[in-house]
Amino acid sequence: MPSIRLVDVTKRFGDITALDRVNLEIEDGEYVCVLGPTGSGKTTLLRLIAGVIKPTEGEIYIDGEPASRIPPQERNAAYLPQQYALFPHMRVIDNVAFGPMAKGLSREEAYEISKRMLEMTRLAWRMNSYPHELSGGMQQRLALARALASGAELLLLDEPLGALDARLRVELRYRLRELVKDEGLTAIHVTHDQEEAMAISDRIVVLRDGRIQQEGRPIEVYREPNSIFVANFVGGANFLEGFVHRRLNGSSIIQLRGGLRVRVLDTRFNLGERVVVAIREEATGIVPSSLKSKGGRGNLLPGRVRDISFLGSVVVYEVELVNGEVLNSKVPIQMDHGRFRVGDEVLLSLNPEHLRVYPYPPIGLYRELEAV
Ligand SMILES: Nc1ncnc2c1ncn2[C@@H]1O[C@H](COP(=O)(O)OP(=O)(O)OP(=O)(O)O)[C@@H](O)[C@H]1O
Ligand SMILES: [Mg+2]
Structure with a gap:
C-alpha cells in the first residue's frame, strides 16, 4: 500500500533551489492537494515522488523503502504531468487501454477498464477519435483517464483539471475523489485552485518558494492560516x-x-x-x-x-x-x-x-x- 515519506528533501537546479528541506508524510489512502503559486516547487515535488528526477539531498521513502532503490516503473504510481503527451496515432480508447495492456491485461479487460474511465471523464462518446480531433479540455480528460486506467495505487496528478471549464472541473473533482476513496488509492494532486483543494482533499500542503508553508485539513488551513501568505x-x-x-x-x-x-x-x-x-x-x-x-x-x-x-x-x-x-x-x-x-x-x-x-x-x- 503506498505511503510516502519525504525526509529533508532538497532539489536544486543549478542556483535555483526548487525544493528546500521538505518533510512530508502522506498516508495510504489519503487525498492530498499541493497548493502554491507558480514556481513554488509543486511539479518538482511530484516529479521527485514519481522518480523522474532525484533529490539533491534527503530521501524519499515509499512504503518505508528508500525510493532511490525503487526504479520509477516499479513505484506503482501513475504520473500525470502538467504537460501530458498523448499517443497521436492511437484512438482515444487505445490511448487509455495502452497501460492496462502493457501490464498484461487482455484487450477485452483493458477496454472494459478504459471505457469505465472514459465514462467517468465524460469522454466515452469520443472513444474512436484521435487526440488531435479533441479540444484542449478533452485531451486533458483523456490524459486523466489514461492515468486512472493504469491500475496504479498512487496517483500523481499535476493540475489534472486545469484546462476544463468551471462546471466540468467541479464535477470531475468529486468523481476523482470518489474513485480514489472507493478504490483505496492514494492521491497527490497539484493545483493552483484553492477552492478545488479545499473541496477535494483530506489535507492541503501549501508551498512557497520550495518550502512547506503550512499543512493541515482544509478547514484548519482556512480557519487558522499561520501566515499572511497563507x-x-x-x-x-x-x-x-x-x-x-x-x-x-x-x-x-x-x-x-x-x-x-x-x-x-x-x-x-x-x-x-x-x-x-x-x-x-x-x-x-x-x-x-x-x-x-x-x-x-x-x-x-x-x-x-x-x-x-x-x-x-x-x-x-x-x-x-x-x-x-x-x-x-x-x-x-x-x-x-x-x-x-x-x-x-x-x-x-x-x-x-x-x-x-x-x-x-x-x-x-x-x-x-x-x-x-
Ligand atoms: N529542469 C529544471 N531546470 C531548471 N530549473 C527548474 C527545472 N525544473 C524546475 N525548475 C525551477 O524550479 C522552480 C520550481 O519549479 P516547478 O516547476 O516545480 O514550479 P510549480 O510550482 O510547478 O510552478 P507552476 O505552477 O508554474 O507549474 C522554478 O523556479 C523553476 O524554474
Ligand atoms: Mg508546475
Missing part, C-alpha cells in the same frame, strides 16, 4: 497594518493608520510592535453608518462604498475607510437587500473573534501580498 493565498482576506497600542482585559488595541483602532483577542505581541491585522472578506460586516449613534459596538470603522460587484452567490462591497485603506465585505446574496449604493457612508464591522494578527513582514505588507 491567509492571502487560501481564501483571501483584508489586511490592515498597525501598531499594538495598549492592552485591555485580555485583548489588545491595534492602532491603524489615520487614528483608527481595532480590538483584537491576540495578546502575543508587544506594545508598540508593528503588526498586520487580517480578516476574511466574508467575516467583514457592513452596516449603515446610522448604527454608530447607537454606540457600544466594537470595531466599527467608518468608510464609503467605492464599488459593488455582483458575483452570483455573493455581493462584494469595496469600501474605502476614512484612512484611505480599502477593504472588501462579502455578503451572501440572500443576506443582501441592496441596501447600499456606491458613495454611501457605511461602517465596517470587524468582529474581534474573526481578526487575526501577524507580525509585520520584513519585505513589507504590499510585497508580501504580491508573493501569490
Whole structure:
C-alpha cells in the first residue's frame, strides 16, 4: 500500500533551489492537494515522488523503502504531468487501454477498464477519435483517464483539471475523489485552485518558494492560516497594518493608520510592535453608518462604498475607510437587500473573534501580498 515519506528533501537546479528541506508524510489512502503559486516547487515535488528526477539531498521513502532503490516503473504510481503527451496515432480508447495492456491485461479487460474511465471523464462518446480531433479540455480528460486506467495505487496528478471549464472541473473533482476513496488509492494532486483543494482533499500542503508553508485539513488551513501568505493565498482576506497600542482585559488595541483602532483577542505581541491585522472578506460586516449613534459596538470603522460587484452567490462591497485603506465585505446574496449604493457612508464591522494578527513582514505588507 503506498505511503510516502519525504525526509529533508532538497532539489536544486543549478542556483535555483526548487525544493528546500521538505518533510512530508502522506498516508495510504489519503487525498492530498499541493497548493502554491507558480514556481513554488509543486511539479518538482511530484516529479521527485514519481522518480523522474532525484533529490539533491534527503530521501524519499515509499512504503518505508528508500525510493532511490525503487526504479520509477516499479513505484506503482501513475504520473500525470502538467504537460501530458498523448499517443497521436492511437484512438482515444487505445490511448487509455495502452497501460492496462502493457501490464498484461487482455484487450477485452483493458477496454472494459478504459471505457469505465472514459465514462467517468465524460469522454466515452469520443472513444474512436484521435487526440488531435479533441479540444484542449478533452485531451486533458483523456490524459486523466489514461492515468486512472493504469491500475496504479498512487496517483500523481499535476493540475489534472486545469484546462476544463468551471462546471466540468467541479464535477470531475468529486468523481476523482470518489474513485480514489472507493478504490483505496492514494492521491497527490497539484493545483493552483484553492477552492478545488479545499473541496477535494483530506489535507492541503501549501508551498512557497520550495518550502512547506503550512499543512493541515482544509478547514484548519482556512480557519487558522499561520501566515499572511497563507491567509492571502487560501481564501483571501483584508489586511490592515498597525501598531499594538495598549492592552485591555485580555485583548489588545491595534492602532491603524489615520487614528483608527481595532480590538483584537491576540495578546502575543508587544506594545508598540508593528503588526498586520487580517480578516476574511466574508467575516467583514457592513452596516449603515446610522448604527454608530447607537454606540457600544466594537470595531466599527467608518468608510464609503467605492464599488459593488455582483458575483452570483455573493455581493462584494469595496469600501474605502476614512484612512484611505480599502477593504472588501462579502455578503451572501440572500443576506443582501441592496441596501447600499456606491458613495454611501457605511461602517465596517470587524468582529474581534474573526481578526487575526501577524507580525509585520520584513519585505513589507504590499510585497508580501504580491508573493501569490
Ligand atoms: N529542469 C529544471 N531546470 C531548471 N530549473 C527548474 C527545472 N525544473 C524546475 N525548475 C525551477 O524550479 C522552480 C520550481 O519549479 P516547478 O516547476 O516545480 O514550479 P510549480 O510550482 O510547478 O510552478 P507552476 O505552477 O508554474 O507549474 C522554478 O523556479 C523553476 O524554474
Ligand atoms: Mg508546475
